[in-house]
Amino acid sequence: MQVAEDRWSDGVPEHQVSGPVDITELSRSELAGRLAELGLPAFRTGQLWHWIYHRGVTGFEPMTTLARQLRDELAGRFRIGRPVPALEQRSTDGTVKWLFRFADGSEAETVFIPETDRGTLCVSSQVGCTLTCSFCHTGTQRLVRNLTSGEIVGQVLAASDALGAWPSGRAGRPITNIVLMGMGEPLYNLDNVAAALRVISDNEGLSISKRRITLSTSGVVPEIERCGRETGVNLAVSLHAVTDEVRNVLVPINRKWPIAELMQACRDYPGLSNARRITFEYVMLDGINDTPEDARALVRLLGGIPSKINLIPFNPWPGTRYRCSPAPVIARFADIVMKAGYASPVRTPRGRDILAACGQLRSDSERQGRRREPRAGTGVGGDIGTVGI
Numbered sequence: 001m002q003v004a005e006d007r008w009s010d011g012v013p014e015h016q017v018s019g020p021v022d023i024t025e026l027s028r029s030e031l032a033g034r035l036a037e038l039g040l041p042a043f044r045t046g047q048l049w050h051w052i053y054h055r056g057v058t059g060f061e062p063m064t065t066l067a068r069q070l071r072d073e074l075a076g077r078f079r080i081g082r083p084v085p086a087l088e089q090r091s092t093d094g095t096v097k098w099l100f101r102f103a104d105g106s107e108a109e110t111v112f113i114p115e116t117d118r119g120t121l122c123v124s125s126q127v128g129c130t131l132t133c134s135f136c137h138t139g140t141q142r143l144v145r146n147l148t149s150g151e152i153v154g155q156v157l158a159a160s161d162a163l164g165a166w167p168s169g170r171a172g173r174p175i176t177n178i179v180l181m182g183m184g185e186p187l188y189n190l191d192n193v194a195a196a197l198r199v200i201s202d203n204e205g206l207s208i209s210k211r212r213i214t215l216s217t218s219g220v221v222p223e224i225e226r227c228g229r230e231t232g233v234n235l236a237v238s239l240h241a242v243t244d245e246v247r248n249v250l251v252p253i254n255r256k257w258p259i260a261e262l263m264q265a266c267r268d269y270p271g272l273s274n275a276r277r278i279t280f281e282y283v284m285l286d287g288i289n290d291t292p293e294d295a296r297a298l299v300r301l302l303g304g305i306p307s308k309i310n311l312i313p314f315n316p317w318p319g320t321r322y323r324c325s326p327a328p329v330i331a332r333f334a335d336i337v338m339k340a341g342y343a344s345p346v347r348t349p350r351g352r353d354i355l356a357a358c359g360q361l362r363s364d365s366e367r368q369g370r371r372r373e374p375r376a377g378t379g380v381g382g383d384i385g386t387v388g389i
Helices: 028-037 043-054 068-077 149-163 186-201 221-231 242-252 259-266 290-301 327-339 358-373
Strands: 005-008 085-090 096-101 105-113 119-122 178-179 213-217 234-238 278-284 308-311
Touching: 005 221, 028 043, 085 149, 105 149, 119 149, 149 186, 178 186, 186 213, 186 221, 213 221, 221 234, 221 259, 234 259, 278 327, 290 327, 308 327
Parallel strands: 119 178, 178 213, 213 234, 234 278, 278 308
Antiparallel strands: 005 085, 085 096, 096 105, 105 119
């Protein structure tokens, strides 16, 4: 019988806050500017970009298209950042979960979920979260800080290292889709998220199509239009309720931007069409939001919005007061929604043997850290059963 594998690394992070510039924090144009300051021709930018984001090198030594003297000079001025995998867990179902540690000791979770037709990497955008969604484990943990664009990109780089997922590889690429559904609210860190997505989607590097990237929000209404305009990626909305009364409890940000305002922002999302639908995430909570009346209200609520609905069986975490809706109740709910013409797949929770509810891995790390030595803390949210858009 397979068991989940845990591997800890207690060494100090190799990355330093000061010193050589981390190239992963630079946009392509910013990198070009830095190289121009050194008197290097423009084509050098493309060479470095190819080595770093297509070939996956972690240093300048392997860059054999560059002269030795140039490699040495670049190594003195730049570095190629990676978060340190503090913990890796592998589920019996193939799911892989990493707790990545950044230069200041903060930690965030990243999850890879393999499926028959895709491989989805769930990436974090913050260390912790300001939101207090009552069903989400992140809600029990405080916000530490935003992740930088390089730290967001770095999760993809480090996961690609572990999975052999580089575009230059001979085998098929394990990572085909990216979802911003991990720790944090991406729209509260949109500048860094947008910068990271431009790097991730660059067709001369990691080359993940924007049509295969999904950003999930709890409903930061003022940033939704800008998100669509600046990133061009797919939008997912953590809805989870059909009335303000219930959503105020489940997703407290609703008190600031209620459902009516959120739905209008979705209708106005740039590029929205039947070919590019918004995904609405709806966690199934026993006796809270799972009645046939709720299903019919959901159908009415989404009228006129090209959309699909992900029904998510709740994945309990220690201390939660919620329970997952019974399977027959979820099936009945899905049937009502599907008969109304909406795709409503029921997501299969993944990686339950490796603390699948996001945030549990990080909480375990904090407990381990308190037993060993003080360390900066973080938080994560959601349930990895939500990904696979």
